[in-house]
Amino acid sequence: MSSNTPKVPESERQLDELKMEVAKELQLDDDIEEKGFANMTSRECGKIGGNMVGKMVSYAENKMTDQKQGSNIID
Secondary structure, three states, X not given: XXXXXXXXXXXXXXXXXXXXXXXXXXXOHHHHHHHOHHHOOHHHHHHHHHHHHHHHHHHHXXXXXXXXXXXXXXX
């Protein structure tokens, strides 16, 4: 099994959307359309991947905070 295979197969479309969202923010979307991901540099792909991870971590942190605030647990 490839390490690039999502753990939740249904998430593949959402991950692709996130990848393009990040690429657009980094102004790499035009390059992707011209060259395709296969011909992007390692640095460009790394920037996209790194920013994707940052967004996913922020999302997870927000979800955890929301869950904690929704519970009656007192620290």
